Amino acid sequence: MHIERPSAQQQDYANLASKLLCERYGRSPLAYVHSFGCQQNLSDGEKISGMLAQMGCNFTDSPEKADLVIYNTCAVRENAEDRVLGNVGALKPLKKQRSNMIIGLCGCMMQQQQMADKIKRSYPYVDLVFGTHALLELPQLLYQRLSGQSRQFSTADSDGCIIEGLPLRRDGTIKANLPIMYGCDNFCTYCIVPYVRGRERSRLSSDILAEAQELVAQGYREITLLGQNVNSYGKGLEEQIDFADLLRRINAIEGDFILRFMTSHPKDCTPKLIDAIAECEKVCNHIHLPVQSGSDRVLTMMNRHYTIAQYEALIAYARKKILDVTFSSDIIVGFPGETYEEFQQTLALIKRIGYTALFTFIYSPREGTKAASMEDPVPYAEKSRWMQELLAVQSQIREQQQAQQIGRTLRVLADGEASESGWLSGRTVSNDIVQFAAPKQKLGSFVDVTIERALNWALFGRLSETK
Ligand code: 5AD
Ligand code: SF4
Secondary structure: OOEEOOOHHHHHHHHHHHHHHHHHHOOOOEEEEEEOOOHHHHHHHHHHHHHHHHOOOEEOOOHHHOOEEEEEEOOOOHHHHHHHHHHHHOOHHHHHHOOOOEEEEEEHHHHOHHHHHHHHHHOOOOOEEEOHHHHHHHHHHHHHHHOOOOOEEEOOOOOOOEEOOOOOOOOOOOEEEEEOEEOOOOOOOOOOHHHHHOOOEEOOHHHHHHHHHHHHHOOOOEEEEEOOOHHHOOOOOOOOOOHHHHHHHHHOOOOOOEEEEEOOOHHHOOHHHHHHHHHOOOEOOEEEOOOEOOOHHHHHHOOOOOOHHHHHHHHHHHHHHOOOOEEEEEEEEOOOOOOHHHHHHHHHHHHHHOOOEEEEEEOOOOOOOOHHHOOOOOOHHHHHHHHHHHHHHHHHHHHHHHHOOOOOEEEEEEEEEOOOOOEEEEEEOOOOEEEEEOOHHHOOOEEEEEEEEEOOOOEEEEEEEEO
């Protein structure tokens, strides 16, 4: 696999851009970087911020105050794209007031040629457009635009490479995302990701381990390993390693931290991996295992490569091996040609499994994918009704699960302040939200909380004993 590092030339561009930015604004420029979409995209956003910091930018949390606005976009569903376009539209009056503002769009949405063309045509106030494969070019594109050249577009298609050695500006101090692989080769028929993020490629385990060690040394308490399909980590690498091996190696790093990972594809989730999760004490006993549908016919149409029987066998094995394991899932409602009876099979599956969280989506056609050309006779309003039915079922399941937590003492990583003053918020190893009264000094610590009250979205309790 081709690994790229920032070159001396790119460093030169960063220095030149930094100088021009300073001249343009007469001070350190203020940047606003916002990433839409998945964790992988948030992780790319940290690289963008890192490069901007290297070019002398400071950061603001409002686009109104920013000299430089970068939206790192998501293309996974139409409503994600609409949200981005709405936000970009809102920048027009700002740019009218302050013509020296720079606006950049990047990420998955911009990797689609038709979308980059649309921006070129209809959003003339956008200065930079670069796709997921052009992250490293940011200093160059910025320099070229700042030095008076026309609007910059870099959206060439590519299989993708691995970029190492970029500066990072991480969003948090307690939890960190750690990408282990990029791209996707699965071509689920509904999904745009393989078209905008290139072929599946794994980082060298030595690079991942070095980054994990650094994170632990810096005091991060939770590391989430990221990839579109972490379970196929290692394919294509020279070294013989799979995801289970990688988990064991990161688990062996000394320190008080927990490990999560996402996203798992059921077709590549092996008993070997389940055994590793069970045996690694730092790995959380929660698995996000998107099933998408409860119907074998729909799964085939989706090109998912597993049956419901295989999926449930996997869940059963995990329940046997991993103490108190919990599961969450993604569900698509209204895939082209899905019938109400098939949707009912999804409901039945949800009831059988008892997921602790569901991420539910009404099918959204994505140009260029196989499913986008399939017959899709069920009207959107009908799909919305199915969705309401599903949400009601899940809400009831969740209510029962949450009620059962009352009285239990759970280990929680305090990761933020709750809206109620004097209260903190955190997550259990099962990824449930817990709120409790505690001083701010407890932020970043693992605490034990005895649960006294339960709502569907969170548990509330009392600090019992600190570790
Ligand atoms: N329509 C609806 N949901 C989708 N997802 C991916 N593509 C689509 C689409 N075209 C959902 C899947 C995936 C999650 C990240 O987004 O459930 O697991
Ligand atoms: Fe993430 Fe997929 Fe959205 Fe890209 S399109 S940001 S990979 S969810």
